[in-house]
Amino acid sequence: MNALTGTGIVKHFGGIKALDGVDVAIEEGKILGLVGPNGSGKSTLINVLSGFYPADQGKVDFGGADLLRLGPHEIAGAGLARTFQIPRPFRTMTARENVALSYMFGQRRHSLAAARRAAGQWLEFTDLEEVGDLPIDQLTLHQLKFLELARALATEPTLLLLDEVLAGLNPTEVEESIRMIQRIHDQGVTLVIVEHLVRVVTALSSTLLVLDQGRVIARGHPEVVMKQPEVIRAYLGSKWEHA
Amino acid sequence: MTTRGKALIGFAVVAVVLNLVPTLVEAFDAPGFYVTFMFTAFFWIAQAVSWNILTGYSGYFSFGQGAWFGIGVYTTGILAVKHGWPFLLALPVAGVLAGLSGLVLGMVVFRLRKLGGEIFALTTLAIAFVLASVARLYSFIDGGRGIFMTGTPLPEFLGDFRTAMFRMTFVVAFLTVLTAYLLYESRIGWGLFAIRDDEPVAHGLGVPVFRYKMLALGINALFGGLMGGVWSLQIGFVTVDDVFNIRVPLFVILMSVLGGMKHWMGPVVGAVIIYSLTDRLNSAGLEDLNQVIIGGLLIVLVLAVREGIYLRLRERWKLSLAVFAAAMAIWTIFDLATSLIWDFSYASLITVGVALLPSRRRPGESEPPSAGVPQTAAASDRSPP
Amino acid sequence: MNEVLNQAIVSGLLIGGLYAVMSVGISLTWGVLKIINLAHFSFVLLGAYVTYELTTSFGWDPLLALLVVIPGGFLTGMIMQIFFELAKVDEFQSLIISFGIFIIFQSITRTIWSADFRRIGGDLNRYESMSFFIGDIAVQVAPLLAFCVAVAIAVGMSLLLGRTYFGKAVRAIVDDPEIARAYGIDVRRVAVILSGLATAFSATAGVFIATFQSLTPNMSFGWFGIVFPVVILGGLGSAVGALGAGVIVGVAAGVATTEWGPLSASLVTFLILIGALLFRPQGLFTRESST
Numbered sequence: 063m064n065a066l067t068g069t070g071i072v073k074h075f076g077g078i079k080a081l082d083g084v085d086v087a088i089e090e091g092k093i094l095g096l097v098g099p100n101g102s103g104k105s106t107l108i109n110v111l112s113g114f115y116p117a118d119q120g121k122v123d124f125g126g127a128d129l130l131r132l133g134p135h136e137i138a139g140a141g142l143a144r145t146f147q148i149p150r151p152f153r154t155m156t157a158r159e160n161v162a163l164s165y166m167f168g169q170r171r172h173s174l175a176a177a178r179r180a181a182g183q184w185l186e187f188t189d190l191e192e193v194g195d196l197p198i199d200q201l202t203l204h205q206l207k208f209l210e211l212a213r214a215l216a217t218e219p220t221l222l223l224l225d226e227v228l229a230g231l232n233p234t235e236v237e238e239s240i241r242m243i244q245r246i247h248d249q250g251v252t253l254v255i256v257e258h259l260v261r262v263v264t265a266l267s268s269t270l271l272v273l274d275q276g277r278v279i280a281r282g283h284p285e286v287v288m289k290q291p292e293v294i295r296a297y298l299g300s301k302w303e304h305a
Numbered sequence: 306m307t308t309r310g311k312a313l314i315g316f317a318v319v320a321v322v323l324n325l326v327p328t329l330v331e332a333f334d335a336p337g338f339y340v341t342f343m344f345t346a347f348f349w350i351a352q353a354v355s356w357n358i359l360t361g362y363s364g365y366f367s368f369g370q371g372a373w374f375g376i377g378v379y380t381t382g383i384l385a386v387k388h389g390w391p392f393l394l395a396l397p398v399a400g401v402l403a404g405l406s407g408l409v410l411g412m413v414v415f416r417l418r419k420l421g422g423e424i425f426a427l428t429t430l431a432i433a434f435v436l437a438s439v440a441r442l443y444s445f446i447d448g449g450r451g452i453f454m455t456g457t458p459l460p461e462f463l464g465d466f467r468t469a470m471f472r473m474t475f476v477v478a479f480l481t482v483l484t485a486y487l488l489y490e491s492r493i494g495w496g497l498f499a500i501r502d503d504e505p506v507a508h509g510l511g512v513p514v515f516r517y518k519m520l521a522l523g524i525n526a527l528f529g530g531l532m533g534g535v536w537s538l539q540i541g542f543v544t545v546d547d548v549f550n551i552r553v554p555l556f557v558i559l560m561s562v563l564g565g566m567k568h569w570m571g572p573v574v575g576a577v578i579i580y581s582l583t584d585r586l587n588s589a590g591l592e593d594l595n596q597v598i599i600g601g602l603l604i605v606l607v608l609a610v611r612e613g614i615y616l617r618l619r620e621r622w623k624l625s626l627a628v629f630a631a632a633m634a635i636w637t638i639f640d641l642a643t644s645l646i647w648d649f650s651y652a653s654l655i656t657v658g659v660a661l662l663p664s665r666r667r668p669g670e671s672e673p674p675s676a677g678v679p680q681t682a683a684a685s686d687r688s689p690p
Numbered sequence: 691m692n693e694v695l696n697q698a699i700v701s702g703l704l705i706g707g708l709y710a711v712m713s714v715g716i717s718l719t720w721g722v723l724k725i726i727n728l729a730h731f732s733f734v735l736l737g738a739y740v741t742y743e744l745t746t747s748f749g750w751d752p753l754l755a756l757l758v759v760i761p762g763g764f765l766t767g768m769i770m771q772i773f774f775e776l777a778k779v780d781e782f783q784s785l786i787i788s789f790g791i792f793i794i795f796q797s798i799t800r801t802i803w804s805a806d807f808r809r810i811g812g813d814l815n816r817y818e819s820m821s822f823f824i825g826d827i828a829v830q831v832a833p834l835l836a837f838c839v840a841v842a843i844a845v846g847m848s849l850l851l852g853r854t855y856f857g858k859a860v861r862a863i864v865d866d867p868e869i870a871r872a873y874g875i876d877v878r879r880v881a882v883i884l885s886g887l888a889t890a891f892s893a894t895a896g897v898f899i900a901t902f903q904s905l906t907p908n909m910s911f912g913w914f915g916i917v918f919p920v921v922i923l924g925g926l927g928s929a930v931g932a933l934g935a936g937v938i939v940g941v942a943a944g945v946a947t948t949e950w951g952p953l954s955a956s957l958v959t960f961l962i963l964i965g966a967l968l969f970r971p972q973g974l975f976t977r978e979s980s981t
Contacts, residue, residue, distance in 0.1 A: 075395040105454035112509055117545075126386030163495055174492055217511060366785065413964060423726060424922070426785065433916050435960040442953040551911065555793065560788065600794035607786045608777060678946060 065090040065252040066220050071120035073110055080106040082276035093253045095267030095284060097260060099297055102273040104256045108223050112144040141169045143217040143219035145210035147226040152196050157209050158194040161185060161216045168217030188212040188242065203237040211242060221252045228259055264288060312486065320479055327468045340467050342472040342646055347474035348536055349580045352553060353560040353572035355528035358485050359521045361566030362494060363420055368606040369429030371554040372436055373526040376403040377533025379440060382452040382543045385665030392459055398533045403530020404523050409521045413516055437549035451544040454537050473535045485569035495519055559603050565613020574615045578657065581650045614660035621659060629656040693826060698948040699941055700827050706940025708898055710915060713920040714843055714932040715892035721927020722864050725879050728788040729770065730892045732795035733763055737896020738905050739803055744968025745810045752815050752901045759893045769887025773881045809904040817901045832902035834941045840933050843891060860884060864927060885923035910961040915956045917962035925973025934975050
C-alpha cells in the first residue's frame, strides 16, 4: 500500500532541470531513504512534495489528492509534514509556542487552548521539555533540530519528510537522532529521510531511492542499490561520507 | 474567571467611564476642548490600532492608512452631502467600501509569491497619491472643489456636535481595540504572528496565509475607513489635499512604533502620547517643528526602544503607574501648567522615561534578536534551502 | 499621425530619461544592498533646491551646480550607508529610518524655502527656454540633457559592472554577500561606495529638475508614483532597466496627459506598476525567470 505515489515530477530553475521526470513510490509505514550526490535534487524533491516549490509537471497522489495542485497549507492539512535541514523555528516564539502553533494548524484543526495543553507531549517526546519556554536563541543546533521534529509531529502527519536531520551533529547527537527517528517510525508515521550519511540511511531504510542530476538512477533494497554500478559511478568524484 | 472574561469586563468598565466624560465636562463647566481632545485621541487610536492589526501582527508593512481614511471620508461626504443620505446610514458604507478596497489590493499583491512584503509596502505608498489624483479628476467624487460637510444633520440622540463626535469616535475606536484584543489571543492572531515570523514555514505548517493576510488587511481598511467616515464631519470642508496627505500614514507608523507593534495595547499608548505631544506643540505655535520632531523621534525609537514602550512599561507597571500618578498630582496640585491637558502631556512624557530604563529580563535570558520588531514579510520570505 | 501625439511621445521619451535618473539611485541600493532607501526622494529634492539656490543667489549656471551636487550627494550617500552599517539596522529599521529622514528633510526644505513655488528665472537659466525643432517636433534642451545623462549613467554602470573589479564585487554581493565576504571582498566598502554613487545620481536628477520645473517641497510626494513603477519595471539594481522603464513610463504618462488630461498620468503610471507586479515582477529587462 503506497502512502504516496509520484509520477513524472519535473522542476526547472531557469535553464536547469533540478528534477527531470522523477517517479517516487513511498510505502505506508515504511522508511524511504533518499540519497544522491550534491545537487542531485533531493532537497528540491522535498520542497516540491511539501509545496514549497511549485512543480512544472507531474502528479503526486497522496491519500486521493494530487499534491502538486495543492498549496502548502492544504498539503499540511492532508497529513504531510517536513523538517528543514537548517532549522527554521519561529524566533519570536518559544519552543512550546512553536509546537502549539503547529498543533493548532495541523491535520486536525485544534483550538488555541487545546494546543497549549497538548504542546507538552511533543516536547516530552523530543526531550525538549526543559527548554520549552526559553527564547529560541538559547537552544543548541541539536535541540533546534529536535524542535523541527516536534513541530512537524505536532501537525499529526501520516507522512514525514526529514531533510538532513543529522547534518552538523556530533556522533553522540547523531545516535540520539537515529533513536528519535526510530521512535517516530514506531508511532506508525511513514518517513522519507534525506541523508548524506549513507551507512545510516542504509541501516534505517526499507527502500532506497537514488537521485543523480534530477533523475532516479536506482531504486530498491539499500544493500542491493548501493552496490549497483550506476550508483557508484554517480558518487565517484563527489565527496560523500561513510558514517 | 478566565483572563479573557476579566479583560472583557475591563473593556466594559472603560467604556462606561469614558462615556461619562462629556457629561462630567459639562457638569464641571470645564473647557469643551477636553472633549475634543479626547475624541481626537479616539480617532488616532482607531487608526493606529487598525493599522497595527495588519502591519504589527502580520509583518506586512503598510504606508497606505491614508487610503482607507480617505475612502472613508469621501464616502460619507459624497453620500451624506451630495446625495442626502442620513449620516448614520452612510457611515457603515464608508467602512465597507474601504474594507473592500483593501481586499482588492490584497487580491493583487498577496497573490504574488515571491515579492510580498516590500512590494506591498510600496504599493500602499503609491496608492494614496493615486486615489488623490482620481478624486481630483472625477467631479462625482471631488473634482477639485471639495465637499462642505459642516452642518450635516445628525440624529438627536447623539447630542450636540461635540458630544456626537465623541460618541461616534468612541464606538469605532472601542470596536477597533476590542477586535485587536480578540485577535491577539486567537488562532488568527497566532497565525498572523507566524506569518510575520516566517511566512513560508507558517504556510507549510498549515496556516492559510492568504486568507489570514486578507483578513488582517480587510479589518485594517474597514476600521480605518469607518473612522475616516466619522472624521469627515470634523474636517468640515473636505478637500483632496487635506485628506490624502502624509499625515495619517505617517502618524500611525510613529504611534505604533512608539507604543509597540507586538501587543494590541501598544498603538493605543503610542497614539495617546504622540497625539498629545503634537497637539501641545501646535498650540504652542511650533507646527513646523512638528515634522522634524516626528521624523527624529521615529529614527530614535526604532533604534533604541525596539519593542515599543508599552511592553517596557508593563514590565514595571507598578513603577509606571506610580510615576504617572505622581507626575499628574504634582502638576495639577502645584498648577505647573496652563491646563489639564498640559499636565497630562508632561506626566506622560515623564512616564515614557520609565520605558527607557534597561529591559528587565530574567537573568540568563537574552533578548531575542528581533523582539517586538516585526520582520517585514520580505525579510522572512526567503526560499527554503 | 497626430502631430500632438508625436510631440507627446518625443517629450515623454526625453522626460523618461529624467525619470530614469531619478530612479536609478533607489534601484541600485534596493537591488544590491537590499535597502529601500526612501531618503533618495529627499536627495532629489535637495539637489533641485541647491541648484535653485546656487543659481538665484550666486548667479551660477544651473549645470555648474553639478560640481557641488555630485560630490555632496556622494558624500551623503556614503555617510548614510556607514550609519546603517554601524547601527546594524535590519530591513524594517532601514525602511523606517529612511522614511524618518525623508520626513525631516521635507520639513527642513519647507522651512528654508517655504511652500511657495520656486522657479529659476529665465534670465538666469538659459536652458529653460532652449529648444530646437526636428521637423515639427519641439525638443526641449533641458529634458534632453537629462536624457543624455540617463544614457551616460546606463552605459557607465554597465561598463562598471561588467569590466571593473568593483563591478564584479557588486555582482558577487548581489548573489550572496556571505560568500563574497569569504572571497575577500570588502562588502562594507563596496556598499558605502555604491550608496554614494546612488545618492549622487539622485541628486543629479534634482539639478535637471530645477532647470525646467517649478519647485515646491511637496513635489517629492508626486514622485513616488513615478519612481516605483520605473524601479519595478526596470528591474531592481539595473541602470539600463531604469532607462528603458523610464522611457516607457515617460511616454505613457505623456500620452495619457495629452489624451485625458494631466491628472490621468498618475493613474496610468500606477496601472503600469500594478501591471508590472502582476505580469513581470522581475522587470522587463532582466533575464531571470520569475521563480
